[in-house]
Amino acid sequence: MNPAAALALEQLLHHDIPLTRDMGVKVIDWQAHRLRLHLPLAPNVNHKSTLFGGSLYCGAVLAGWGWLHLRLREAGIEDGHIVIQDGQISYPLPVRSDAVACCTAPEQAAWARFLTTYQRRGRARLELHTYISEQGSDAQAVRFIGQFVVHR
Numbered sequence: 001m002n003p004a005a006a007l008a009l010e011q012l013l014h015h016d017i018p019l020t021r022d023m024g025v026k027v028i029d030w031q032a033h034r035l036r037l038h039l040p041l042a043p044n045v046n047h048k049s050t051l052f053g054g055s056l057y058c059g060a061v062l063a064g065w066g067w068l069h070l071r072l073r074e075a076g077i078e079d080g081h082i083v084i085q086d087g088q089i090s091y092p093l094p095v096r097s098d099a100v101a102c103c104t105a106p107e108q109a110a111w112a113r114f115l116t117t118y119q120r121r122g123r124a125r126l127e128l129h130t131y132i133s134e135q136g137s138d139a140q141a142v143r144f145i146g147q148f149v150v151h152r
Contacts, residue, residue, distance in 0.1 A: 005073070006030045009066050017062070023055055025062060033105040035067040039132070040098045051095035056132055059101040060089060060144035064128040067103035068148050075115060080150040085125065093141035095134055101142075103130045122152040 010027040013020040024043045028036040037059060044055035061084050068082050105111065106128060118124035125147055132142035 002030050005070055030070055035103045037063050037101040056142050057089055060130040063101040063103040063130040064146045079152050083149050084146055085149045086147040089144045091142055095141045098135040099132050100135055101132045125149050
């Protein structure tokens with residue numbers, strides 16, 4: 001685990017994306033190229049006493065954005081601006097408690113292509129997969145596929 005990177009990411013999110021403070025987003029850990037974020041129910045609750053779909057979408061995007069931010073830093077790239085270009089989300093299960101948003105590494109070949117393209121052109125696109133589960137559960141309540149673009 002890299003607690004310093006996790007803390008730095010949480011501070012960055014709260015500073016650069018103030019909505020994350022109001023949502024109560026916390027970085028749980030950054031380990032083995034997997035990022036996990038905590039999404040509390042209370043500040044994100046809807047009229048059905050479940051986590052609001054917009055908060056779930058935001059949490060899924062943030063997990064992907066944060067994952068890419070951390071991996072770029074590990075690769076020594078600090079001049080890139082990350083944006084979400086496109087995202088598809090499904091909500092197969094309601095989230096009735098605090099949740100965990102998790103983004104894992106894409107295939108190594110996809111990451112290598114992404115880095116090569118970015119270094120050559122100053123712009124590259126990467127597809128990342130995020131899922132959200134209720135805290136303490138392995139059942140994927142939300143599945144997200146995002147196209148992230150990094151440009152100089």
